[in-house]
Amino acid sequence: MRMFSPFTFKVIIERYVFIAILLLALCSFPIMKSNFIIFLEVQHKMSKATRAFILNSLLFFPNYNLAKCIDDYFTFYQIKKWCSGNKPPVYINCSKENTEKNVYSLEEKMIGKYMIVMSITGFICLLLLFFLDTTLWKLRTFLSQYVYFGIYKTFRKEKVSKELSGESDDEDVQNERQRILGQPRELLNSAVLIKELTKIYFKYPVILAVKNISVTIQKGECFGLLGFNGAGKTTTFKILTGEETVTSGDVFLEQFSITKRLQKVKSRVGYCPQSEALLEYMTGREIMIMYARLWGISEPQIQLYVNRWLSSMQLELHADKLIITYSGGTKRRLSTAIALMGNTSVILLDEPSTGMDPGARRLLWDAVTWTRESGKAIIITSHRMEECDAFCTRLAIMVEGKFMCLGSPQHLKSKFGNIYVLKIKVKIDAQEDKLNDLKFFITMTFPGSVLKHENQGILNYYIPSKDNSWGKVFGILEEAKEKFNLEDYSISQITLEQVFLIFANPENTEGDYQEKVP
Numbered sequence: 444m445r446m447f448s449p450f451t452f453k454v455i456i457e458r459y460v461f462i463a464i465l466l467l468a469l470c471s472f473p474i475m476k477s478n479f480i481i482f483l484e485v486q487h488k489m490s491k492a493t494r495a496f497i498l499n500s501l502l503f504f505p506n507y508n509l510a511k512c513i514d515d516y517f518t519f520y521q522i523k524k525w526c527s528g529n530k531p532p533v534y535i536n537c538s539k540e541n542t543e544k545n546v547y548s549l550e551e552k553m554i555g556k557y558m559i560v561m562s563i564t565g566f567i568c569l570l571l572l573f574f575l576d577t578t579l580w581k582l583r584t585f586l587s588q589y590v591y592f593g594i595y596k597t598f599r600k601e602k603v604s605k606e607l608s609g610e611s612d613d614e615d616v617q618n619e620r621q622r623i624l625g626q627p628r629e630l631l632n633s634a635v636l637i638k639e640l641t642k643i644y645f646k647y648p649v650i651l652a653v654k655n656i657s658v659t660i661q662k663g664e665c666f667g668l669l670g671f672n673g674a675g676k677t678t679t680f681k682i683l684t685g686e687e688t689v690t691s692g693d694v695f696l697e698q699f700s701i702t703k704r705l706q707k708v709k710s711r712v713g714y715c716p717q718s719e720a721l722l723e724y725m726t727g728r729e730i731m732i733m734y735a736r737l738w739g740i741s742e743p744q745i746q747l748y749v750n751r752w753l754s755s756m757q758l759e760l761h762a763d764k765l766i767i768t769y770s771g772g773t774k775r776r777l778s779t780a781i782a783l784m785g786n787t788s789v790i791l792l793d794e795p796s797t798g799m800d801p802g803a804r805r806l807l808w809d810a811v812t813w814t815r816e817s818g819k820a821i822i823i824t825s826h827r828m829e830e831c832d833a834f835c836t837r838l839a840i841m842v843e844g845k846f847m848c849l850g851s852p853q854h855l856k857s858k859f860g861n862i863y864v865l866k867i868k869v870k871i872d873a874q875e876d877k878l879n880d881l882k883f884f885i886t887m888t889f890p891g892s893v894l895k896h897e898n899q900g901i902l903n904y905y906i907p908s909k910d911n912s913w914g915k916v917f918g919i920l921e922e923a924k925e926k927f928n929l930e931d932y933s934i935s936q937i938t939l940e941q942v943f944l945i946f947a948n949p950e951n952t953e954g955d956y957q958e959k960v961p
């Protein structure tokens with residue numbers, strides 16, 4: 444059986460339990476009282492049929508049933524106690540027939556009937572909740588796509604055409620978009636297809652969180668979604684899990700549209716959210732057994748299956764402890780194991796390594812690698828560049844809701860690695876004139892160089908590597924060391940982290956780097 448992502452499942456259970464407890468707590472005791480009134484005060488004034496109708500109607504209310512269970516159980520227990528004493532009150536029927544009844548039976552004044560009705564209504568309410576979950580979601584999607592966005596487009600035409608055009612300065616991003624728009628979706632044959640996806644939070648102020656992004660992710664691919672805080676990564680994930688609605692565009696998982704076939708899509712996604720979605724009063728083993736059952740693993744195989752996933756994240760020692768006692772890193776390991784263990788075709792990991800020690804990170808990398816090799820598509824967000832370099836087959840850097848570049852880590856490093864990173868440390872006592880002379884010297888000697896940072900006499904330059912061999916750059920800087928009295932300098936090649944910083948730094952406007960460094 445294919446069911447829900449852990450996050451959705453937890454939310455529904457929490458809502459269900461919360462509503463049930465609230466209703467029971469608020470209503471049981473007043474109903475007990477009204478029941479008491481019906482019986483003792485007005486029963487003689489109403490006809491038998493009316494009384495039966497009222498009491499049967501009350502069976503639709505779980506809180507009435509609960510109140511009746513408590514009430515009748517207590518009464519039965521009290522009668523038994525009195526009858527077993529020496530002097531039972533005269534108005535009590537202490538016959539064997541009356542005291543030796545089974546309290547759980549369906550007889551009059553026994554609680555069996557109420558327990559059965561309560562179970563049935565509980566089940567119906569749960570189904571209703573799932574139904575409302577999807578219906579309300581459709582309503583939210585409709586309002587967001589046609590009402591709010593329609594109004595927004597009318598009043599902010601310029602902003603919409605500028606920010607949400609989907610055009611990009613990066614040719615890889617642009618090519619991917621053209622490929623997606625130019626082909627029917629069946630031909631793209633991808634595990635995940637994100638097509639012109641836009642998400643706007645219609646609050647005050649209006650936030651354009653995701654701005655017309657398009658990408659395909661194939662089976663067996665691990666796609667990294669990188670970007671600074673607030674870039675729109677989690678919003679994209681929330682859309683992929685059906686937690687947030689789409690403002691415009693669409694997302695297809697194995698050809699199923701998220702706006703039209705939400706349940707189909709949900710059943711294909713394993714999700715490790717940024718915030719823990721674990722039921723904390725279960726043990727690690729119990730929660731994994733629960734999810735294994737939900738994923739339809741057959742009963743005889745469950746122990747073996749769960750043990751395999753527990754050991755993949757080295758959780759055996761913690762397996763039988765309550766989750767509430769786990770450390771942050773252990774919770775992340777458990778969340779990741781749950782996301783990876785289902786028979787889903789797409790796995791979303793939102794910063795899975797946060798809080799993990801280096802050993803646990805290695806385990807995560809191994810687990811992700813062999814899960815990917817088994818043919819699943821994985822989408823991961825991370826702020827660790829070495830992690831993305833290790834196992835992402837492709838990645839995109841997102842800035843303010845847009846893709847700034849797209850490709851394999853190696854492709855990005857080669858594409859944007861046509862620069863040297865030059866760090867110069869000037870002696871603290873160097874005069875202002877000398878510093879300015881040095882800057883002038885670098886600008887003139889290395890045309891196209893860009894001063895990225897300057898702090899406490901340390902200058903960081905990006906220098907084009909074209910026409911500048913290592914030998915030439917070192918030779919020039921050795922000369923400059925004498926001439927400008929430099930304390931130290933270093934030259935290095937660009938890393939993935941520096942590629943990230945070029946694009947993800949909000950101070951860099953689009954094409955800033957390309958304009959300055961040919």
Ligand SMILES: Nc1ncnc2c1ncn2[C@@H]1O[C@H](COP(=O)(O)OP(=O)(O)OP(=O)(O)O)[C@@H](O)[C@H]1O
Pocket residue numbers: 644646650651652670671672673674675676677678679717
């Ligand atoms: N429920 C919400 N209501 C309004 N605005 C939101 C909501 N969720 C996110 N945002 C806004 O949308 C933008 C993108 O947020 P998002 O959480 O997707 O970023 P992120 O890239 O995942 O960041 P982080 O790396 O911190 O997780 C931010 O400006 C954020 O403030």
